[in-house]
Amino acid sequence: MEEYYPILMSTSLFRGISLQGLEELLQCFRPQVKTFHKGEILLLFGYESHDIGIILDGQADGIKNTPDGAEVLITHLGPGDIFGDVLSGSSLKSPVTILARTDCKAVFFPYQKIIHPCHSLHYSHNQLMQNLVATISEKYFALNRRVDLLILKTLRAKLCTWLLDEAARQGKDTFSITLNRAGLADYLNCERSALSRELNRMQNEGLIELYKSSFKLLDKAALANQAAH
């Protein structure tokens, strides 16, 4: 287990918790580490779950089935990524299935133990609870930002908003992203071809400069203006 401490400590759930604190918590929670073969299911659509999972090794996908049976990719999870956190706190059924894309390993923390402070009142336990709320809250806001994009009427507005947002997040006007074109099109909910078309138009108009997955904002005022409509 020790080999995974760095991964755990890098997650938002254990942010700010010392190594000693982590060990106390593991002592207390006794989380289960499970190994999955490629194609096995970590969390099944339509079921409740009361465990918070963290991927330790390998890759997993969050997928959803459309009414006509097709599979839609929702998220991609790697080491350090957390799943089941929002679900555990609610009494709802999982909206997604988490599927092992490669052989992988995950650790499961029982939600009830996390949310109930134990007698010893570890300082780190309290930090963990705050982190849990913060983790869920941040997921909410991330989703909220996406909704703000999705409700914009034109692709141009979506792109302007997204570019400004991303620049603000990264703290610079020249930045690159990990998403590829198809991924960005998915996120913005548009056609990949339309995305290419619009990005080129914007480059021609002198609003931005493109190079592969790098973006440079040339005229933020105009971008802000066009983000509105």
Add this chain to the structure above:
Amino acid sequence: MEEYYPILMSTSLFRGISLQGLEELLQCFRPQVKTFHKGEILLLFGYESHDIGIILDGQADGIKNTPDGAEVLITHLGPGDIFGDVLSGSSLKSPVTILARTDCKAVFFPYQKIIHPCHSLHYSHNQLMQNLVATISEKYFALNRRVDLLILKTLRAKLCTWLLDEAARQGKDTFSITLNRAGLADYLNCERSALSRELNRMQNEGLIELYKSSFKLLDKAALANQAAH
């Protein structure tokens, strides 16, 4: 304060907490009750907040300013509605302004006191923490359902999905809603005229039956089929 106990106890935050438990918690938290005149601000866009607010009396609106300065209505809050809960848990700035639409009264609970169990380890305090996480999680899932609608490509698909979803939520195939047409159009992110047009088409095709704000699903199989594309 006693007069507002029923409102507090009806909220998701105090769900399952006894009157005695509520009084203990109030004793412990000493939340502030504030009165606002119409037009005053309960929570300002762009600022952090570390209080969880509950409307006790009157009406307030959650609004957002678009880049070009226009005001967009996000939510409408009445007695028993909670705000600032997701925000408090994060270290982010508020994405909305909460504005008193009428004279109103709200109570503010300090987040830090809620998230830190105190020495006395009230049973109800623990319930409250669970409720807080549940409240935030449910807001997340509500948003998630909306995203699922927004990413559908056609209005027909959005409507089919929404109708099936709403019927499932209300547990019957004939139901009515509180939203008016404009509100529903906003939620689905489409034009009100297009919404009317499409609903009528669907009625003509024998998929549904309409009467004002009542909907009757006639052919759920066809609806499910068309929800996909």
Add this chain to the structure above:
DNA sequence: TTTCGGTTGTTGCTTAAGCAACGAACTAAG
């Protein structure tokens, strides 16, 4: 009763962007 604000339905016109198909560039494996 009349009037008025608010909510719906309706309908042409216009357009942003979906769709489909193909070609170019790049990478990795054989």
Add this chain to the structure above:
DNA sequence: CTTAGTTCGTTGCTTAAGCAACAACCGAAA
């Protein structure tokens, strides 16, 4: 080097739905 898989750009065609404008309806207030 060859081949095969992936990603990205490009471009006509087509259409869903946005936009604007008006008419019908309804309930509340005057």
